[in-house]
Amino acid sequence: MLKYLMAKNEDIPSGSAAVYFGFSAITWFVIGTGLGAFNAAKLAFPDFVTGLEFLSFGHMRQVHVHAVIFGWISQAFAMAMMYITPALGNTKLWSEKLGIWNVILWNIGLSLGLTVLWFGMTSGREYSDFPWFIDLYIATFIFIPLGINVWMTIINRRTQGIYTTNWFFAAATFMVIIVFIVGNLPEFFHLTGLTEAYLTWWFAHNVLGLWITPVAAAIAYYTIPKVTGNPLYSHRIGHLHFWSVVVFYSTPAAHHLMSAPLPEWLKSFASVEGVLILVPAIAFVSNILLTMQGKWNMFVENLEVRFTVTGCLMAIPLNMQGGFQQTRAINWYIHGTGWIVAHAHLALLGFSTFLEVAAVYLGLQTILKRKLYSLTLGNIHFWLLLIGFTTYWVSMTIAGLIQGAGKIYEVPYIDVVIAEHPYMIARWIGGSLVFTGNCFWLYNMWMTARTGTVIPEGRMPHELAYER
Amino acid sequence: MNFREYKIGSRFFALALGGSMTITLLMPSFDINHVNATEVAMDKQLWAGAESGFNLDDPFLLGWHKPLKVLLKADPKTGQPMEPTYAYVYEKGTTLPGGILHPDNLGGIAKQLSLEKGRIKEADKNVGAVFLVKADEQKRYYIENATATMGWTPEAVEKTAGDANTLHAAAGKTLFVREGCWWCHTLLPEQTQDWQVFGAPPMLGDFNGESPTAFGSDRKAPDLLHVGSRNASKEWMMLHFFNPRLVQPHSIMPRFDYLWGPVDANGKKIDFPKWRAEYNEYREGKRVTPPEVPMYARNSEIRNLIDFVLTLK
Numbered sequence: 002m003l004k005y006l007m008a009k010n011e012d013i014p015s016g017s018a019a020v021y022f023g024f025s026a027i028t029w030f031v032i033g034t035g036l037g038a039f040n041a042a043k044l045a046f047p048d049f050v051t052g053l054e055f056l057s058f059g060h061m062r063q064v065h066v067h068a069v070i071f072g073w074i075s076q077a078f079a080m081a082m083m084y085i086t087p088a089l090g091n092t093k094l095w096s097e098k099l100g101i102w103n104v105i106l107w108n109i110g111l112s113l114g115l116t117v118l119w120f121g122m123t124s125g126r127e128y129s130d131f132p133w134f135i136d137l138y139i140a141t142f143i144f145i146p147l148g149i150n151v152w153m154t155i156i157n158r159r160t161q162g163i164y165t166t167n168w169f170f171a172a173a174t175f176m177v178i179i180v181f182i183v184g185n186l187p188e189f190f191h192l193t194g195l196t197e198a199y200l201t202w203w204f205a206h207n208v209l210g211l212w213i214t215p216v217a218a219a220i221a222y223y224t225i226p227k228v229t230g231n232p233l234y235s236h237r238i239g240h241l242h243f244w245s246v247v248v249f250y251s252t253p254a255a256h257h258l259m260s261a262p263l264p265e266w267l268k269s270f271a272s273v274e275g276v277l278i279l280v281p282a283i284a285f286v287s288n289i290l291l292t293m294q295g296k297w298n299m300f301v302e303n304l305e306v307r308f309t310v311t312g313c314l315m316a317i318p319l320n321m322q323g324g325f326q327q328t329r330a331i332n333w334y335i336h337g338t339g340w341i342v343a344h345a346h347l348a349l350l351g352f353s354t355f356l357e358v359a360a361v362y363l364g365l366q367t368i369l370k371r372k373l374y375s376l377t378l379g380n381i382h383f384w385l386l387l388i389g390f391t392t393y394w395v396s397m398t399i400a401g402l403i404q405g406a407g408k409i410y411e412v413p414y415i416d417v418v419i420a421e422h423p424y425m426i427a428r429w430i431g432g433s434l435v436f437t438g439n440c441f442w443l444y445n446m447w448m449t450a451r452t453g454t455v456i457p458e459g460r461m462p463h464e465l466a467y468e469r
Numbered sequence: 470m471n472f473r474e475y476k477i478g479s480r481f482f483a484l485a486l487g488g489s490m491t492i493t494l495l496m497p498s499f500d501i502n503h504v505n506a507t508e509v510a511m512d513k514q515l516w517a518g519a520e521s522g523f524n525l526d527d528p529f530l531l532g533w534h535k536p537l538k539v540l541l542k543a544d545p546k547t548g549q550p551m552e553p554t555y556a557y558v559y560e561k562g563t564t565l566p567g568g569i570l571h572p573d574n575l576g577g578i579a580k581q582l583s584l585e586k587g588r589i590k591e592a593d594k595n596v597g598a599v600f601l602v603k604a605d606e607q608k609r610y611y612i613e614n615a616t617a618t619m620g621w622t623p624e625a626v627e628k629t630a631g632d633a634n635t636l637h638a639a640a641g642k643t644l645f646v647r648e649g650c651w652w653c654h655t656l657l658p659e660q661t662q663d664w665q666v667f668g669a670p671p672m673l674g675d676f677n678g679e680s681p682t683a684f685g686s687d688r689k690a691p692d693l694l695h696v697g698s699r700n701a702s703k704e705w706m707m708l709h710f711f712n713p714r715l716v717q718p719h720s721i722m723p724r725f726d727y728l729w730g731p732v733d734a735n736g737k738k739i740d741f742p743k744w745r746a747e748y749n750e751y752r753e754g755k756r757v758t759p760p761e762v763p764m765y766a767r768n769s770e771i772r773n774l775i776d777f778v779l780t781l782k
């Protein structure tokens with residue numbers, strides 16, 4: 002890999018950047034879920050590993066969150082962009098070399114950032130916990146180069162139109178850069194008080210809404226038509242999805258602060274806009290599920306389709322939950338409880354992760370031209386992820402409802418802690434299943450690269466029968 | 470971009486995103502700008518200092534260059550006894566808080582009084598300053614720069630107050646951020662409930678000048694905004710931080726014994742492994758009483774943290 006850093010762009014095999022991003026993302030996924038399971042264990046058993054500052058919950062929690070968001074999710078996105086954008090433009094990636102530099106600089110910056118967070122050097126602002134020098138690094142050396150590669154590939158495409166997926170990629174890379182720069186203004190210019198609090202959540206909300214959600218959806222717009230061979234059900238609905246994401250999803254940041262003394266009009270506005278996010282959500286889910294028409298057998302038979310469709314199906318409860326939990330009538334009950342943690346994992350570990358996993362499976366097999374090493378391991382991975390996640394989600398949702406009841410009746414807090422304990426243990430078990438599944442996945446992809454059956458030119462991985 | 474549609478599309482995209490940012494950033498900023506600092510906000514920004522998260526004055530969040538909150542019982546200049554008063558000491562080199570650097574942040578009458586009566590613009594980071602929160606006859610609060618109005622120097626104020634009356638609350642808030650207390654404890658009682666147990670929710674102007682606000686979003690433990698009013702016992706805090714299960718067997722809070730540092734108040738080395746072993750015996754029922762929690766040293770981190778918690782009134 003290092004030899005490509007100085008090589009001429011033409012000499013770098015196409016797809017290299019995507020492969021490196023792919024493996025790097027899987028590795029971060031293993032690390033991130035390992036940390037998640039560790040944190041879950043700490044919440045279930047407070048005396049598990051004690052007395053060491055750097056292994057305490059308060060130091061590890063943000064490392065987990067940032068490892069999964071900027072390591073796993075965002076690198077899997079980059080991986081998808083590196084192979085899907087050129088494929089849809091019928092061309093090559095604008096610069097493989099930039100892509101490779103991007104992987105390296107990304108991993109250096111992220112490792113540095115996580116170390117710094119781990120040592121407790123934090124801005125103290127949720128989701129923008131990184132100190133400002135890391136934020137600047139991320140914008141300059143991670144997202145801007147990624148964006149340039151995507152935009153230039155699209156501009157140099159050899160097709161006439163631009164396919165849905167690529168609108169999303171181009172727009173989301175642009176938006177995430179804006180969000181990073183604007184959302185961190187409190188750190189760059191030392192803004193304080195409510196401005197600081199509100200911008201913190203403006204950042205958090207928009208990283209989710211203008212980066213994670215649209216890119217994950219865009220990936221599904223590629224994988225499902227590509228693997229099933231069906232054309233996308235409707236381009237128009239794709240348009241509706243795109244524009245409603247930009248218009249509705251960028252506005253309800255204040256719904257994260259419904260109980261803070263923000264201007265009331267802002268909270269009401271956010272509440273209404275939040276319900277309108279159901280427009281892109283329904284557009285997306287219906288478009289993908291209708292594209293499946295006539296190919297539902299692949300939901301059972303094909304791993305990538307199964308992951309993607311499961312992810313899409315999870316988008317339904319996710320967005321229903323989102324839409325109603327942020328109305329004032331509901332939010333006071335579940336705000337700040339385990340319900341929100343369950344919602345966050347339904348979004349990131351459920352919905353978006355399942356879509357990305359499919360893209361990484363598909364991409365690595367296609368670029369390496371090797372069929373998946375072991376379908377059994379792939380299936381085990383799927384079920385461990387699904388069962389682990391479901392355990393997590395169900396247990397935290399119940400815990401959240403208990404907490405909510407305790408909250409509104411002002412039950413002594415310790416009774417809430419006692420009541421939640423079994424669910425904390427269940428969450429830890431669920432998390433450990435996810436982590437185990439990911440270890441299998443890493444092994445499986447590694448073996449695929451080494452010994453997977455070679456796929457002949459012009460064939461899709463799933464068209465080949467298994468030899469093993 | 471070849472197609473006219475894409476040109477139009479890009480413009481609409483800019484319009485949509487720009488419009489969204491106008492509504493969600495620009496418009497609220499007008500409202501929030503007009504929020505005047507309350508007395509709480511003045512007190513809070515003066516004791517917490519300019520920034521409790523990462524900043525160049527304190528890059529490792531070790532509590533460098535932080536102000537002190539002291540209780541004065543005598544006039545630091547004359548030594549005459551006086552009505553006990555809280556003063557905020559900014560030693561030379563400590564960055565001044567937002568409201569002093571940008572009086573607009575205080576807003577309205579507080580800004581005017583602080584500038585005219587309080588002479589806050591004369592405060593200088595390179596010299597150091599002492600501040601007070603005062604009220605005029607009409608109960609309008611403002612900040613006074615006591616260094617300018619009365620000639621109180623940071624050194625004299627610290628000496629007069631003495632260590633026992635000095636609160637390292639700002640360094641403590643840094644620890645609150647660094648140790649991630651806010652991942653479980655919120656600093657925001659909710660408007661719809663929480664009044665009885667956790668106390669009144671904050672008012673609109675209570676945060677001016679504070680950074681980070683660290684509201685917290687995933688509550689797994691009691692709200693702490695007014696904890697100092699509920700429980701002001703240093704001894705309880707000490708036991709609780711060393712091992713929360715000493716005072717609350719069902720607590721899931723981590724132990725913060727490492728904040729004691731290597732030695733106790735008498736300079737004796739703390740034997741953590743021995744303590745843990747004895748505690749385990751106690752837990753298994755082999756001991757009647759838990760081991761003694763060592764008294765913390767004056768300059769230990771735990772002292773700062775306890776000072777901070779007790780400042781949250």
Ligand code: HEM
Pocket residue numbers: 209210213214256257275276278279282319320321322323324325326327332335336337341344345346348349352353686687
């Ligand atoms: C209709 C769509 C959605 C709406 C209206 C919505 C609304 C909300 C609200 C109101 C909260 C904060 C609740 C509280 O703290 O009281 C929240 C939290 C969260 N949402 Fe959503 N959500 C939606 C979909 C999504 C999606 C698609 C994602 C990501 C892919 C997502 C990720 C998250 C995360 C990670 C949090 C946790 C934030 C925290 O740390 O507190 N949500 N959502």
Ligand code: HEM
Pocket residue numbers: 033034035037038039040041044062065066069070073074341342345346349350354428429431432433435436652686687689
């Ligand atoms: C092995 C699986 C996982 C486990 C056991 C796990 C566990 C945890 C725990 C214990 C927390 C702290 C919750 C709290 O403070 O109450 C947390 C927070 C979080 N995790 Fe995970 N996690 C896992 C996987 C993931 C994945 C794959 C993602 C994203 C792709 C993710 C994203 C997040 C986010 C965004 C938060 C912050 C939630 C919030 O503030 O509401 N986690 N996780």
